[in-house]
Amino acid sequence: FSVNKIVLLSGISDPGVCYKNKKYSNLINVTKTKKIIDYMIKRNIYFIFFSTEFIFSGNKGNYSEMALAKPSQLYGKQKYLIEKYIKKKTKNFSILRIAKTYGEELEDKTLITNFFLRLKKGEREFTFATDQIFNPLYSKDLTKIIKLFLNKKIKGVFNVGGSEQLSRYKCIEKITNQFDFKNKNQIILLKSKLKNFKFLDKRPLNISMNIRKIKKIIRFRLTKIENVAKKIITKNNLNEKLFERR
Numbered sequence: 001f002s003v004n005k006i007v008l009l010s011g012i013s014d015p016g017v018c019y020k021n022k023k024y025s026n027l028i029n030v031t032k033t034k035k036i037i038d039y040m041i042k043r044n045i046y047f048i049f050f051s052t053e054f055i056f057s058g059n060k061g062n063y064s065e066m067a068l069a070k071p072s073q074l075y076g077k078q079k080y081l082i083e084k085y086i087k088k089k090t091k092n093f094s095i096l097r098i099a100k101t102y103g104e105e106l107e108d109k110t111l112i113t114n115f116f117l118r119l120k121k122g123e124r125e126f127t128f129a130t131d132q133i134f135n136p137l138y139s140k141d142l143t144k145i146i147k148l149f150l151n152k153k154i155k156g157v158f159n160v161g162g163s164e165q166l167s168r169y170k171c172i173e174k175i176t177n178q179f180d181f182k183n184k185n186q187i188i189l190l191k192s193k194l195k196n197f198k199f200l201d202k203r204p205l206n207i208s209m210n211i212r213k214i215k216k217i218i219r220f221r222l223t224k225i226e227n228v229a230k231k232i233i234t235k236n237n238l239n240e241k242l243f244e245r246r
Contacts, residue, residue, distance in 0.1 A: 006047040015075040019201035029078040058204020099135040099161030128169040129194040135161025138223040163222040165208035175229040
């Protein structure tokens with residue numbers, strides 16, 4: 001059989017792991033990725049490459065596709081190197097700069113479900129950064145976008161994120177607001193700055209992206225994080241399971 005469309009997902013996506021294993025992550029994310037791209041170009045295969053919001057410095061936010069990429073961390077630098085390589089080598093591609101993605105399965109360990117798992121362990125007081133801004137993206141919205149791009153072989157560079165630019169603190173606040181009033185009042189949210197959290201590599205602050213370009217192509221409304229949170233809570237009966245009834 002022949003392959004004429006590929007979604008290139010391979011790579012090490014954890015910034016901390018990339019920083020801790022510089023040579024190995026460079027081998028996987030840059031050297032080997034270039035070889036895969038060369039293979040696809042040679043066979044005239046249309047491909048989608050997953051890039052990242054971390055290619056931006058995080059100094060301004062609301063970055064468009066034309067904004068200057070200036071990554072401050074190793075992972076972002078690796079992704080940007082591949083972006084430049086692709087643009088230089090071919091036009092038969094799409095680069096999707098993916099924002100922080102979350103799902104609805106309790107075991108997926110993403111933004112919402114990680115918070116629910118902490119609640120399940122008995123935690124009730126949380127501290128989140130108010131100064132790191134991003135566009136949280138629902139995984140099922142991303143799946144729809146990928147299918148659309150593959151079907152139509154859409155080409156170019158696109159910022160792909162949710163419709164809202166939110167801090168991590170604001171995300172969790174929207175999630176907690178979906179619990180019953182009594183349960184919500186048991187949760188204490190504290191504000192902090194990103195610099196107070198320890199990371200192996202630098203984390204840019206405002207990596208929010210302007211998504212006007214992708215919104216002109218898709219024919220559906222992007223999902224809001226509170227709607228997914230409400231769905232998870234209802235589906236899994238979390239008002240009952242995560243909080244004791246007195």
